Amino acid sequence: MQARQVALTGKAFNADESDETDENSRHSSIYHALLEYRTGRKPLIPNPIHTERVKADLLSQSLSQSALPTHAFSGGVVPNVMQTQATSTSIMPHVLPDSGICYDVEATDEQVSSGMRIPRFSPDQIANAFSRSAAYALNSKEVEYLIHFLKKPCVKDQGPSRQLIRAKIDAFHEDEIAMSGGSRERLAYPSGSEDAEFGVILHCQSTKGHVGEFWDPENRTIQLLIEKGLSPEFIYGFDWHWRAEESMRRADQSSCPTRRWPKGLRSLHDRFSSGLLELLPLPWVVIGGGCAKDSYRRTLSGCSKQLTIQLADAVNLEIDLNFHGTSLRRIVIYVPHPSSAFFKPSSAYNVGTVLDASINFILWLHHRDGNSNNFIETLSLISPGVRSAAPLGELYGYVARELNLGRNLILDEYKPAFLSWATTYLLESPVSVLSRGDSLAQSIRRKIGNQISSTKKSNGFDAVQIGRKGPAARYGYENKLIWDGQRVSVTQKGTFKIFLSEDQESLELRGGRPLQREVSKSPNPVTIHFSDEEITLQQDGSVVFQTTCAQIKDQNLRARWVAQLRVESREKTASMEAKIPGHITAITSLI
Structure with a gap:
């Protein structure tokens, strides 16, 4: 009996060993299929500045690795696999990359003063984690479909014609306007090439007035994607919901402004976006934002499989493999909306991490170069605080x-x-x-x-009525257009102001502590005087401060003082003519 138990235990160990061997084999096959996919895309010209350093890094990496890395799994999640060595997008690794944690020192030098270290997740490590997660979550047939998907040639010139897509969009616009009663100019158009291998889908535009194409360089979200290295030259992009909203800020704080749309209108947008995806090749798609993600997931069949790659605590990459029958149709990576961190600053670092890791991986797969850390670097600058508060x-x-x-x-x-x-x-x-x-x-x-x-x-606010003084009254002045010879007050910091009118900002200059010390020697008032070029303060008949407009550093302030000097000069001339009517005429005749 004991011998039988030992034999059964031995068989169990052998089965576990066999399963692990099969999983490692599938992992290796998927990883190298990813490399083969990348090889089939247009290669970049290696950056000569980094090439030698990267080659040395890869050589060192190769020598240090003697076996495939192994990890424990739970529910298809690959735990703690990232935070990486920097790897040029133009150099392809020859071994499975190390999945340990490290930091790119060069990339973090600028962040040392802020106490924050910025991790970089190299694309080949994402590829490794993707391969391992897929090897664990997929059955043998699904792995076969995935490898076949990755070995398919480039889809160039295999997409639908632009005329066909435009005709369908125009028809959708007609149906949408008929149902919503809205303006045509508030409906967006897609951007990019119809045979692109990389798609970007966001939610809906938030802008006022005319809405044009998805790829609008004036849009801050698109600016972030441009900085990342994306371009309509090699992507195809559109908003899942095509009618623009004036703002993403909602009084009721609902998760999506389109939730207020009639159900039929929302369904019309969902059906059209889903149908457009069926027409386009787009083997790889990044979907940004929770609403677009939920809308797309409702279109998936029960055959689809989800992978989750854990980058850090509470920071995951979510990926859907959209299987259709006996083939893999599309791989979709879900990311936060690029602008979401501006509405919730506390999430900025995690949002940037997911965006950088995901898009770096797809750019690397397609031999496209990009700014590897731009989302983390940009979004981490957002000051935490009250949601949507003005800085x-x-x-x-x-x-x-x-x-x-x-x-x-x-x-x-x-x-x-x-x-x-x-x-x-x-x-x-x-x-x-x-x-x-x-x-x-x-x-x-x-x-x-x-x-x-x-x-x-x-709101009916009246400062005088409720006993509050305006700025001029607080300083003991009335608003005046002409100030030559008038009294001014010098503050403890040596600043003085003149007040022109309620609808104009006061004009001020700084004489600093020396001016304050000088005027404090006497209790007598300080008066301001103007010449053609100079502004002078006098006290007890002596000049205590003098400057020219040319010495005023601030461009706007200088322009306003120049304008005031002209007003003062015209007033002096007019006053002189009024006092001595024949004086100016006599001088003119002598000249």
């Missing part, structure tokens, strides 16, 4: 910096997250604001001030 601290930091530099900040001196918020708030591109010669920070500041004033007026 006022950052705004006034930019205002102060412009005052110190004496010039407007250029685009590259603003953080990407701030630029994204500015685009939404101003309803125009920061590039457009700066191209006019305006200060972006001051433009936002003025709009905030105007909106506050407008809101107060619409």
